[in-house]
Amino acid sequence: MKAALITVIVIVLIVLGFGMKLAGIRNDLVIQNEAIKASWAQVDVALQRRADLIPNLVETVKGFAKHEQSVIDSVTKARAALMSARTPMEKIDANQALDGAIGRLLVVVENYPTLKSDQNFLNLQRELAGTENRIAQERRKYNETVQRYNTSIELFPNNIAASLFHFTRNDAYFKTEPGSRAVPNVKF
Numbered sequence: 001m002k003a004a005l006i007t008v009i010v011i012v013l014i015v016l017g018f019g020m021k022l023a024g025i026r027n028d029l030v031i032q033n034e035a036i037k038a039s040w041a042q043v044d045v046a047l048q049r050r051a052d053l054i055p056n057l058v059e060t061v062k063g064f065a066k067h068e069q070s071v072i073d074s075v076t077k078a079r080a081a082l083m084s085a086r087t088p089m090e091k092i093d094a095n096q097a098l099d100g101a102i103g104r105l106l107v108v109v110e111n112y113p114t115l116k117s118d119q120n121f122l123n124l125q126r127e128l129a130g131t132e133n134r135i136a137q138e139r140r141k142y143n144e145t146v147q148r149y150n151t152s153i154e155l156f157p158n159n160i161a162a163s164l165f166h167f168t169r170n171d172a173y174f175k176t177e178p179g180s181r182a183v184p185n186v187k188f
Contacts, residue, residue, distance in 0.1 A: 021157070022157075022160075022161050022164070025157065025158050025161035025162075026161050026164075026165050028152070028158075029149070029152065029153060029158070029161065029162060029165065029167045032145070032148060032149040032152055033149060033167065035145050035148075035149070036142075036145050036146055036149055036170060039138070039141050039142040039145040039146075040088055040142055040172075042138045042141065042142070043091075043135070043138040043139060043142050043174075044091065045138075046131060046134045046135040046138045047082060047091065047095060047135060049131050049134070050098075050128065050131045050132070050135060051079050051082055051083055051098075053124060053127055053128050053131060054075060054079045054098075054102075055079070056124055057075075057105070057121075057124045057125075057128060058072055058075055058076060058105075060120050060121045060124060061105060061108065061109060061112075061121070071101075071104050071105055071108050072105070074101045074104065075098070075101040075102060075104075075105050077101075078094065078097045078098040078100070078101040078102075079098060079101075081094040081097060081098070082094040082095060082097075082098050087172075088172040089172050092172060092173075092174055095174075102128075109121075139174040142174065143173050143174055146170050146172065146173055147173075149170060150169050150170060150171075153167050153168075153169065
């Protein structure tokens with residue numbers, strides 16, 4: 001009788017210990033999932049700031065480069081796509097399109113020395129550069145947060161808790177586009 005009682009108590013303690021460990025893992029995964037959302041919010045704020053600067057930049061360039069309408073239109077369309085994107089993946093894709101459009105716009109700017117010396121344009125360019133730096137930092141933090149979460153749900157015994165509580169992998173990473181790795185051709 002005494003041995004059976006001790007066995008039951010030991011089993012109950014093991015089950016309780018396992019349950020508490022499982023609950024702790026679940027809570028940790030919830031915290032990490034919320035950290036991803038908070039980190040994404042910071043990226044979103046930086047992207048919004050850049051999107052807010054772009055109309056001013058476009059208007060400044062329009063005055064100098066009237067015949068570069070296709071480049072200006074591509075920036076405007078890319079900004080609109082970013083503003084209408086809802087999910088992180090949609091925003092990441094729209095952001096990559098906007099990066100390319102802004103790059104083409106800055107190439108156009110090189111053809112207009114008067115524009116490059118315009119104080120309004122210089123201020124906007126400085127603000128945009130600062131915003132791009134913030135975006136890069138926030139992207140890095142976001143990717144690190146997503147990586148930490150993804151690693152956590154793959155580790156044992158976390159993977160058991162993750163599958164029990166329906167935590168899934170998050171693959172919404174910021175990545176470079178294949179063409180951005182090519183070395184630019186500079187001619188003097």
